[in-house]
Amino acid sequence: MGAINKEKALHLITLFSGAVKGVSFYPAAHPAIRQPLMELYNLLSAALIAETKLSWGVIDGLIFFDDHIFSNPSTAIADLTNRMVEKEISRIVVTSSLRFEEMETFVKLFSVKGTRFEALARQMADSKITGLTILRHGAENFDPESEELEIGDDHREMYGRAVTALRTVCREIERGRIPGSAQVVQVVDQMVEIISREPLALLGLAMIRDYDNYTFTHSINVGVLAMSLGAVLGLDSRALRDLGIAGQLHDIGKTMVPKTILNKPGKLSSTEFDEMKLHPELGSKIIKEMEGLAPHLSSIVLGHHLHYNRSGYPEWANKLPFDQLMDIIAVADTYDAMTTLRVYQHPINPKKALDHMKTMTNTILDGAVVARFVEMMGTYPVGTLVRLDTNEVAIVYRPNPSNVDAPLVRILFEESGKRLRAPREQALVEPDGTCYARIVAVVDPLLKNIEIGQWLANGNQ
Ligand SMILES: [Fe+2]
Ligand SMILES: [Fe+2]
Incomplete structure (x- = not known):
């Protein structure tokens, strides 16, 4: 590890992405393809003198190469992320036995849209590709003996799957379809199992920040924080599951709010704010239609901005009955939003966020829930x-x-x-x-x- 610096890693990943894209337009022998492929192959071969293997892939929706992660991807890299997610590939691994022809064939196979993991793996076996392997997303068990990246661990991998599940839900909504709930529920169940045994075990995960994927990481973090808080409050695993699902889906209504409003750096105009304020009801409507989700979850999502004293929105829902799960989500949501960097906001450190939340008790947030949250986070909250x-x-x-x-x-x-x-x-x-x-x-x-x-x-x- 370490033979490749970040700049070179970015160059390699861009070459790979460029070759994959180019193959859709030109025959593989065309110089526009052959040249970047050749350069990529030569650079990889040179690096593979010092390393036994090299890999690149997607983790938490971010592209990495070797031990470098790119959180501000260029369009070329973003495109590669989508392709890998679509194909359910978490990692591409090359070894020093890689031949140029193998890589050329792989790029051709990989560039075909719609080919999923199994089909691609079969085609690779048929083509006798051995110097390059692919690992499936969610089944990452990458060479435990090697001094691998920090990011290969179980919890991080689970987090990555949560991001993928949520991304899929949002994509379905964007396409005007009713999304399935199975993937989200599956990850939440796994998290519930861990948290029921050890309430604070996943708190570290909730500190993952990804500026480019704010909506996804924010939602997963809210789910994790809410589940942990639920466990600390002694709730049963059914309630923890509800918290996890509602937490992860609480902002899915934002998928239907224009991006120009979501990402606007300055203050929203009152019409823009009115549109933004629709996200809880849009989200709750989608959840109602999703199969396999309890109706209860849609009302939690509907009420996540209602505030403890019901001064929030949507105003028409302010008679919604008191629900502790809704108050827990609101606390988790407020904390994560405050401690995260966004286009329009610098993050506040965890300690200050907790102090600020204390001033919001019994007006915006439920005082008893905030007190337990502050207690859970300790004098020095996770991430300090x-x-x-x-x-x-x-x-x-x-x-x-x-x-x-x-x-x-x-x-x-x-x-x-x-x-x-x-x-x-x-x-x-x-x-x-x-x-x-x-x-x-x-x-x-x-x-x-x-x-x-x-x-x-x-x-x-
Ligand atoms: Fe929200
Ligand atoms: Fe939120």
Whole structure:
């Protein structure tokens, strides 16, 4: 790992994407195809002298190459993301035995729209391609012995599937169809199973931030936060499931709001805001029509902006009966929205967001639910970057209910200020009472140039 820098990785992925696109227009022998393919092959071969294998693919809806992730994709890369998602491929792996002809054939097969994973794998076997393999989305079990990327872990993979499921739902809505619910429900069930055993196990996942896929990551995060909070409140697994599904689908009505309004950097005009305000009822209508979802879920979605004192929207629904699940979703939604960077908003740090939420109690948010949420997040909420009295810098990845001042952390920078290649997990106070270190300050992630979510995904180790 590490033979390829980010710039080169971007170049390689762009070459691959370009060759795939070009094959639809030109015969494979045409210079417009052959040239980028040749360059790609030569660069890969050169890198494969130092590496045993190289891979690229999609994780959380983002393209990666080797250990580089591209969160601001160019159109060419975005197109590749769609193709991989459509084909249910999570990763393409090449080894040093790769021959040029194999890659050429693969690009041809891969470029055919509508070919799904199984068909493509069969065609590759028929063509005797051995130097290149594809891995199916959701079945990622990539070479456990290799010192693979941070992103290969179970929870992160589950998160990726949640994003894909939601993306599919939204795409169906855009095409004017009634989406299926099976994929979303399946991921939620898996999350419920984990959270029922250990309520805080997935909190780290809820800190994943992806500026380009805000609507998806926001929705998944709201689902995770709401389920965790539900578990802390002692709700049964049926309620946790409802929270997960309603959380993930709470903003699907936005699919029908024009993008120009959704992404507008400035303040919305009153007509634009009126359109935006339609999203809870649009979403609840879609959910009502989706097969396999309880009607109850559509009213939770309808009421997620109603506010605790019913001063929110849609006004006509303000007599909707009190429902704790709705209040839990509202708390999770508010927290995630406040702590996320968006076109029109800088994120607030977790601690400040919690303080701000306390001022909203019993007007906008349910005070009792907020109190439990604040308690759940601890003095140093998951995602907070902290300096220890050992002078190390760490990120909080799991609260410690028995000592709110001593959460579990991942150490990112050692005492000397040097960044660790792989973060080290550390309990600030061990179960036997031994104290490793104390938190002395909260650090601004921007100062350390840290992408918080990156370090929090594999939270159950
Ligand atoms: Fe919303
Ligand atoms: Fe939302």
